[in-house]
Amino acid sequence: MQEFYIMDDHIRLHAKLEMPEGKEKCPLVIVFHGLTGHMEEEHIVAVSKGMNTIGFATLRVELYGHGQSGGAFKDHTMFKWISNAMTIIDYAKTLDFVTDIYLCGHSQGGLLVMLAAGMRADDIKALIPLSPALVIPDGARKGGMLGMTFDPNHIPDVLSLGPHTIRGNYFRCAQLIHVEDSIRKYPKPVLLIHGDKDEAVPLQYSIDASGQYENCRLVVVPDDNHCYDFHTDIVVRAIQDFLTETDR
Numbered sequence: 001m002q003e004f005y006i007m008d009d010h011i012r013l014h015a016k017l018e019m020p021e022g023k024e025k026c027p028l029v030i031v032f033h034g035l036t037g038h039m040e041e042e043h044i045v046a047v048s049k050g051m052n053t054i055g056f057a058t059l060r061v062e063l064y065g066h067g068q069s070g071g072a073f074k075d076h077t078m079f080k081w082i083s084n085a086m087t088i089i090d091y092a093k094t095l096d097f098v099t100d101i102y103l104c105g106h107s108q109g110g111l112l113v114m115l116a117a118g119m120r121a122d123d124i125k126a127l128i129p130l131s132p133a134l135v136i137p138d139g140a141r142k143g144g145m146l147g148m149t150f151d152p153n154h155i156p157d158v159l160s161l162g163p164h165t166i167r168g169n170y171f172r173c174a175q176l177i178h179v180e181d182s183i184r185k186y187p188k189p190v191l192l193i194h195g196d197k198d199e200a201v202p203l204q205y206s207i208d209a210s211g212q213y214e215n216c217r218l219v220v221v222p223d224d225n226h227c228y229d230f231h232t233d234i235v236v237r238a239i240q241d242f243l244t245e246t247d248r
Contacts, residue, residue: 005069006061008087014039014068015061015088019097020052027100027125027247028057028092032085034107034133036164038067043228043235044106047130050236051104056243057097061088063109074158074165077173078112078136085116089123102243104128107201107226111136111179114209117190118182126189126246128239131198131226134205140174146200183212190216191242193235195224217242 005012016039020026029051033044039060048058062069063084065076092101103124105113110132117127139145143152150156152175155168190213194206203220210218219238224231 006088006091008064008084011064011070011084013061013063013070013084013088015059017057017059018048018052019057020055023055023057023097025097025099026055026057027102027243028059028095028098029102029104029128029243030085030088030092030113031058031060032063032103032105032109032112033060033066034105034109034131035136036066036073036162037107037109038062040067041106041227043130043232046232046236047104047239050240051243054240054244056102056247059088059092063112074167075169076166077170078108078115078177079173081108081112082115082119085112086119089116089120093123100125100247102126102128102246104130104239105132106130107133108136111177114179114186115177115182117188118185121186121188124186124188126191126242127186128191128193128242129206129209130193130228130235131195131201132192132206132209133201134179134209135201137174137177137179138205140171140177145171179209180212183209187214189242189246191238192216192218193221193238194218195221195226195228195231197223198226200226 065073110129
């Protein structure tokens, strides 16, 4: 395992690269966490290890304002995360061992990889959004998210997001995101995974998105929540099967 930082516009992004055993060249999966998350969460580590087991390298990265990366949480926006993702994809393309690049992200990271894949369809072989937080742009436009409410036409400069403070710019940026535009621009294979007891993002968002993609498989994890606390094994197996098929 290699641990290092990737620079994006003077912000240090904490990264860990893990290689499968006995491979000199192999595909790489870039793995992103979600809102308030980090790269060492159990579900992030589990899916990454599952990918390594079947011969895929993984690059886990903590994004602006999260984990050991630079920037303050309260200042982060999806636009900053999109910039991070573009820089990380550019970095991955410089790695000599990489045969193909895949994207995987959980929650807000799932929304991020859906946006990034549409922007970089030529570079991304397949896409794996996990419980993608499509509720974020929808909630920003409607004025409600994760229990908070606000006037979407007059967003306060600072809001409370659970125990965290976040600037209104987070929601102002999210209002401008229309993920359906990115979905239309990504015709390659997509694996969408979502728990049917997700308490943060209703399953219907992924059902709707799966129908909009040209080439998408939706796996619904029974009796599981947003972070797959009960059936991570189902998530890992679904990802392994999908990656094995797309790598042929």
